[in-house]
Amino acid sequence: MDILQAIKNRPSIHSFQEKEVPEHILTEIFSYASYAPTHYMKEPWNIKVYEREGKAPFISEIMKSYQRIGLFDTGSDEKTEKMIQSMSEFLLKIPHHALIYLPIEEDPVRYEEEYAAVCAFIQNAQLAAWKFGVGMLWTITPYMHDPGFAEAIGLSAEREKIAAVMQIGYPAGIPRNRGRIPITEKLKFIRK
Numbered sequence: 488m489d490i491l492q493a494i495k496n497r498p499s500i501h502s503f504q505e506k507e508v509p510e511h512i513l514t515e516i517f518s519y520a521s522y523a524p525t526h527y528m529k530e531p532w533n534i535k536v537y538e539r540e541g542k543a544p545f546i547s548e549i550m551k552s553y554q555r556i557g558l559f560d561t562g563s564d565e566k567t568e569k570m571i572q573s574m575s576e577f578l579l580k581i582p583h584h585a586l587i588y589l590p591i592e593e594d595p596v597r598y599e600e601e602y603a604a605v606c607a608f609i610q611n612a613q614l615a616a617w618k619f620g621v622g623m624l625w626t627i628t629p630y631m632h633d634p635g636f637a638e639a640i641g642l643s644a645e646r647e648k649i650a651a652v653m654q655i656g657y658p659a660g661i662p663r664n665r666g667r668i669p670i671t672e673k674l675k676f677i678r679k
């Protein structure tokens with residue numbers, strides 16, 4: 488696949504087949520991703536892939552976090568239970584959840600650089616995945632900023648930042664390409 492075509496045509500995937508992506512393909516995708524630019528060769532990205540029986544405890548912690556931070560009620564009323572159940576079922580059907588995290592740097596400039604490198608890593612992963620027919624959705628949701636969630640999955644909220652969770656699988660549907668604003672509307676050449 489031509490790189491320029493991949494850049495233009497890669498869609499975010501919102502619905503997945505239940506079929507798993509083989510481990511060696513996921514490993515290859517993240518291996519390509521790791522060729523992202525990285526200042527001082529820090530390669531700050533780390534990935535935890537939740538799949539199979541690993542998904543249920545991960546998703547349960549997401550639900551607990553949503554209750555802790557007030558997105559869901561804390562009571563065990565029927566409406567809340569139903570909401571938790573339907574969101575859990577939706578997430579459980581996604582074959583892989585790849586949580587991407589990086590060490591928090593004390594120096595804000597360094598921290599920005601490391602986060603930027605991780606974002607480049609994520610986009611490389613999305614592009615490489617598309618080459619293998621694998622779809623991804625880059626997600627950032629409030630539980631990623633909940634220290635209780637980080638601790639529950641074995642990370643330190645003080646030392647590690649969760650950059651994103653990538654939902655991954657073979658696409659069940661491909662959204663239409665919504666295109667982009669012509670870049671000429673945003674591009675300026677300053678020549679004097």
Ligand SMILES: Cc1cc2nc3c(=O)[nH]c(=O)nc-3n(C[C@H](O)[C@H](O)[C@H](O)COP(=O)(O)O)c2cc1C
Pocket residue numbers: 497498499500624625626627628
């Ligand atoms: C940093 C970041 C966070 C995102 N978070 C979400 C998310 O939480 N949920 C979601 O549905 N899409 C999320 N997206 C995907 C965007 O919605 C998507 O890229 C946009 O709609 C353009 O569609 P495309 O990727 O198919 O071109 C995120 C994208 C980025 C770059």
